[in-house]
Amino acid sequence: MILTGSEITRRVQSGEIVISPFREENVNPNSYNFTLSSTLRVYEEGEIDVRKEKETKTIEIGEGGYVLQPRRLYLASTTEIIGSHHFVPSYAARSSVARLGMFINLSAPFGDIGFVGNWTLQLLAINQIRVYAGMTVGQMMFWKVRGEIELYNGKYQGAKGPIASQIFKDFAVLQHER
Amino acid sequence: MILTGSEITRRVQSGEIVISPFREENVNPNSYNFTLSSTLRVYEEGEIDVRKEKETKTIEIGEGGYVLQPRRLYLASTTEIIGSHHFVPSYAARSSVARLGMFINLSAPFGDIGFVGNWTLQLLAINQIRVYAGMTVGQMMFWKVRGEIELYNGKYQGAKGPIASQIFKDFAVLQHER
Amino acid sequence: MILTGSEITRRVQSGEIVISPFREENVNPNSYNFTLSSTLRVYEEGEIDVRKEKETKTIEIGEGGYVLQPRRLYLASTTEIIGSHHFVPSYAARSSVARLGMFINLSAPFGDIGFVGNWTLQLLAINQIRVYAGMTVGQMMFWKVRGEIELYNGKYQGAKGPIASQIFKDFAVLQHER
Numbered sequence: 001m002i003l004t005g006s007e008i009t010r011r012v013q014s015g016e017i018v019i020s021p022f023r024e025e026n027v028n029p030n031s032y033n034f035t036l037s038s039t040l041r042v043y044e045e046g047e048i049d050v051r052k053e054k055e056t057k058t059i060e061i062g063e064g065g066y067v068l069q070p071r072r073l074y075l076a077s078t079t080e081i082i083g084s085h086h087f088v089p090s091y092a093a094r095s096s097v098a099r100l101g102m103f104i105n106l107s108a109p110f111g112d113i114g115f116v117g118n119w120t121l122q123l124l125a126i127n128q129i130r131v132y133a134g135m136t137v138g139q140m141m142f143w144k145v146r147g148e149i150e151l152y153n154g155k156y157q158g159a160k161g162p163i164a165s166q167i168f169k170d171f172a173v174l175q176h177e178r
Numbered sequence: 179m180i181l182t183g184s185e186i187t188r189r190v191q192s193g194e195i196v197i198s199p200f201r202e203e204n205v206n207p208n209s210y211n212f213t214l215s216s217t218l219r220v221y222e223e224g225e226i227d228v229r230k231e232k233e234t235k236t237i238e239i240g241e242g243g244y245v246l247q248p249r250r251l252y253l254a255s256t257t258e259i260i261g262s263h264h265f266v267p268s269y270a271a272r273s274s275v276a277r278l279g280m281f282i283n284l285s286a287p288f289g290d291i292g293f294v295g296n297w298t299l300q301l302l303a304i305n306q307i308r309v310y311a312g313m314t315v316g317q318m319m320f321w322k323v324r325g326e327i328e329l330y331n332g333k334y335q336g337a338k339g340p341i342a343s344q345i346f347k348d349f350a351v352l353q354h355e356r
Numbered sequence: 357m358i359l360t361g362s363e364i365t366r367r368v369q370s371g372e373i374v375i376s377p378f379r380e381e382n383v384n385p386n387s388y389n390f391t392l393s394s395t396l397r398v399y400e401e402g403e404i405d406v407r408k409e410k411e412t413k414t415i416e417i418g419e420g421g422y423v424l425q426p427r428r429l430y431l432a433s434t435t436e437i438i439g440s441h442h443f444v445p446s447y448a449a450r451s452s453v454a455r456l457g458m459f460i461n462l463s464a465p466f467g468d469i470g471f472v473g474n475w476t477l478q479l480l481a482i483n484q485i486r487v488y489a490g491m492t493v494g495q496m497m498f499w500k501v502r503g504e505i506e507l508y509n510g511k512y513q514g515a516k517g518p519i520a521s522q523i524f525k526d527f528a529v530l531q532h533e534r
Contacts, residue, residue, distance in 0.1 A: 208444045272464065282463050
């Protein structure tokens, strides 16, 4: 079961869901509109080997906004701290954003129960699109669970701002196990 | 909880879900196959500023189909009117379509409870793909909700055909609020 | 309702969910990490007509991995056999994979209740990414259903390895019906 907007509001008030800051006007019928923070992160040119760490550089979105170049990946983040120890969160682009030709995640819409922090978004534009910090780009949804809950305790816990992939760390473990 | 195909059929019969026209043979184990209408809409070249309205032009898919060019965004729509005042709808590409190298939405699979209309799809092809009006391109799913329902009453309500992004309208409001 | 990780484990033990091979360490708070098999499949160059079968060729990922070229579609598959007669499966890229600039499906995350086999993934990289067979690329989730269950009995049932789109077969049927 997916929570309705009024149920999301109720659970934020009871503390079972964290959305901070929380604004009533961002509540939709079955989701909550979150906003784009001002920091973007991009990988340096060249091949990325999943086993090796790859450098990134930072871009700040100024007052006049920032034009995303087509077919380039920008890691971004939510302004809000979002998460829950009781419900599984998932998120999507607002349809108004998708209709412009922009992804906000690359087939990775789900979070882990227990994660609380800024969410790292993957912005990918098909067209040249000028975006602004603070604009509502996506919607967070919350799902009831069945079964015993073990909270997330992974490497992205408590994230602040956009966090590049830490997959190289996992890979070391995987290799060791094989 | 996600509705099974037989439950979708039952709820269409009871009027709790709208799928019109509805064809029995389009019911899957846990979704309903919808079809592509004949009208496409594309943005004019150049930068899109989320704060400004952007012109679009219309393309009609003829009898011989239409070849989607790679990495170009085409707004399309379902032939069917789809929605519900009781369940949250979400949709996906048929796996047979995705395997050809085609998205039908850009990280934006969810609708709002209360929306009823044609759904605007975002077609994005990786390969050159010839599509036809009336082909089944995607699958609609329906989710039970938890909490009090407030129905969608937004700017895409009752949509007919593909509707370009109305995000510039929101932005004016956001700006005012800040 | 979405199953928690411990519930997924319990249902695998009871046989209600198939994940084979199953490794405890791949269980997440609300999903299961699956791995990439060594075979990729790509379409030959040129237009794809949804009404016609399109040839593919096979690529094997060697010991040193394989570099995915940007904006090219690679069909891949899970190493694991995955499915359920009781729950609806859906899958996503690991966030660590999406953050590198890689999709593992093109707006098609859902399976049908009753499908059991290797899952065909759609790999699409924004950057040049070196991947390895056996790496954990995605996460499978399981959803409770509402309504009577009719099991999937379609053309991808029991799939082994990556299966190219069989949409041309459907189309013949659709045409006939019209």
